[in-house]
């Protein structure tokens with residue numbers, strides 16, 4: 356029989372991260388490119404003061420209670436950072452919405468989350484003006500700016516963030532409550548159907564941050580200058596606003612400008628050593644560096660994830676710019692740290708070609724996350740780097756179910772979460788994604804639903820079957836192509852089909868090519884065999 360340990364228990368609170376940073380690294384800087392334009396700089400100490408003013412404002416001015424959802428449509432800046440701590444810290448739930456989603460998805464998400472108030476950046480005022488009639492629960496809108504920059508807007512009774520803060524004192528004690536309480540909410544649109552909410556808790560966020568802060572994960576320490584380019588609405592900027600405070604490291608927030616020129620400028624002027632983004636962002640940076648001849652000499656490591664990292668990108672970073680690349684595989688559902696391609700002594704000792712092949716994979720797990728790979732019969736596949744199967748994950752920062760139980764039960768009976776990715780694992784423990792069983796395409800870090808395009812395409816009278824798959828594209832990593840089997844006796848053309856889709860889907864969802872075929876590959880159950888299509892057309896968009 357076990358006996359109880361005699362150690363203290365304290366709930367893991369997100370506010371404790373900022374309190375720590377403020378108390379022990381109070382002078383360390385947080386630098387932002389503001390939405391208004393100029394560079395803004397202040398310290399962790401000032402950030403905590405303002406997060407406390409914000410917490411007071413939520414309570415006194417808006418009557419926000421613990422558990423209420425507070426929405427944001429905002430870039431990665433110091434004000435959003437204050438919301439990360441002020442909202443979660445007082446016990447409410449920070450709901451970050453991706454402004455790049457379609458209008459209908461944004462209003463769906465805000466209504467589904469039942470956001471009571473909404474903090475928005477200046478850039479999103481026109482968007483919210485347009486969406487407001489659809490927003491059922493929003494009582495108040497606060498624009499993240501100062502009095503001088505308040506825009507003319509049709510939004511009723513809109514408030515100015517700096518005025519809201521100025522009316523409050525920083526006299527506030529962060530409350531302690533059950534660490535399992537919800538802290539933030541992020542919707543994933545990674546599947547067809549409606550977006551689903553991943554509801555993080557204080558506990559999951561802190562444990563995730565502890566894992567990500569290990570040197571063997573993101574490779575960070577207090578000596579790093581950390582710039583998350585992955586936005587704060589994208590799985591909480593991969594946890595970095597929490598990790599940086601935990602380490603007391605300097606934080607650089609790029610605001611709305613994520614193009615090569617602005618990113619290069621911030622890297623050099625602020626001495627950024629570590630950054631993270633989807634591959635497309637770094638392609639834009641390369642383009643700028645090549646055109647301008649500028650450098651990123653302070654940068655030591657980049658973490659790249661969200662989509663597979665092209666080998667050429669890793670090589671260029673290493674050989675031309677002296678930057679090492681860490682690939683990350685993760686999902687909104689995994690907070691997002693899943694696996695990281697960090698080196699081990701065993702892999703370091705391998706001959707160069709083998710080592711590079713291993714290091715180009717998505718990576719290996721950190722302590723705290725378990726993975727299993729099962730074949731079609733539900734049996735574990737051997738860890739030989741060849742056998743592949745469905746990837747399942749389990750751990751303290753993996754989602755257990757979606758908000759409002761959307762999609763029903765997601766875990767298997769032993770608590771494993773199905774990722775929808777198809778992978779191999781090699782003898783060194785490195786996972787490689789070989790395919791995706793979920794029917795989606797990821798282009799430039801954003802999702803495209805293949806099913807939605809197929810459903811539209813089969814609506815054309817000359818189309819019998821339509822299959823959409825993502826294939827490699829040098830700029831966008833993946834782009835959709837459409838394969839059509841015509842209805843009997845019909846001969847549709849590519850132009851006809853594209854014309855038919857025009858206006859029915861967003862421009863960036865339009866397939867890059869249409870192939871008309873006589874035979875569509877089908878599975879035993881009569882579904883389109885996507886794996887065969889992906890294989891057959893894999894090089895069709897290569898330059």
Ligand code: ADP
Pocket residue numbers: 543544545589590659660661662663664682683684685686687688691717774775776788791797
């Ligand atoms: P995120 O918001 O972090 O991009 P999503 O939940 O939107 O997470 O997407 C997760 C999916 O993105 C994964 O299931 C996988 O299909 C894909 N993905 C993430 N990282 C990688 C990677 N390094 N290589 C290939 N695919 C990846």
